[in-house]
Amino acid sequence: MRTSLNNLKLAEEYLKGQATPGDALLFEARLIIEPELQEQIQQQQHAYRLSHQYGRQQLKAQLEEVHERLFTLPRYAGFRRLVLGIFGKR
Incomplete structure (x- = not known):
């Protein structure tokens, strides 16, 4: 269980570009040798x-809801x- 949580954390950091260069390199190597990790x-x-x-x-x-309210309800006429x-035509 702990390993899968660590993998998830490493994967998120890698995908978000937040992994250190060393961690990113190691993760990329794991992607090559572990097809299930790549999946x-x-x-x-x-x-x-x-x-x-x-x-x-x-x-x-x-x-869309805000637009509809602002441009249809009488209280927003001003x-x-x-x-x-x-923004109207001049």
Whole structure:
């Protein structure tokens, strides 16, 4: 169990570019001689990409909600006019 936690820590440091040069070199050597470690790294990279993509989708949804509120609710009419005045056609 402890070994897998150490591997996870080393893998995260390596993938995030936070590993020391020596640790990175040793980790790269392990990737060459341990195919299962290489597979784990690929899976971890995939998980990072999915997590990042999900975060972007959530942020986009939140921004859309704010936009919808600011530009449709009557109480924000003054703000809407101000923004359109700044960015509107001249």
